[in-house]
Amino acid sequence: MRSVLAALETLGLAVEDETAVRQDAEAALAEAARSQPDVGRLRGLLGRIRAVLASVAAGAATGAAAGAGTGAAELAHAVLVDLQNALP
Template sequence: MTSTGGPQFHGDIHGSQIAIGNHDVFQRQYVAAQSKPDEGLTAAVRALLTALEHLGLHAEEEVGVRQDAEAALEEAAQQEPDVGRLRRLLGRIQAVLVPIAAGAAAGTATGLTNETAQLAQTVLTDLQHALP
């Protein structure tokens, strides 16, 4: 494959502004902070709870993830949810799921099936997109 000398993008680009071949560029981007988590967060956490028993977690990990997920649902339902607390809860959940999602690359050496790793990756992606 030969390069044309121009920029190359590999993967998704979200929230970026790119100007190519221009001398003077003026761009603005407004990102509104979300004060209350939307239904996407609730749906993502509920999907995690549904998938939890299929992720092959150790019993202690499963209990911890379930408690964090339920706490996240309760926090998200508050009139004024604590976004920092939500991020901490979801961060702990992600820390448990990342090694499982990475299991697709490790294959059978980890004892995980490709389906389990893919499920963990899907749950992680949904949570990441739903983070406030």
């Protein structure tokens, strides 16, 4: 999650998407820090983040992600891999 938050400003997301991803990432960090995290809630939060980042990562293959250069698309892909590894 920290990699998601660190990468947000360089991904070129729309303001609404950046805000949503930031809120979901912060909520996921808070949930994960609980003594008994709700795995279903974590999966839901990570799924929403993944959906937004997937559109940016697709630009690495097509070179046409709206508002994101190839570097941002590759960064989004790397963050998606991190998210996949973080899923319980």
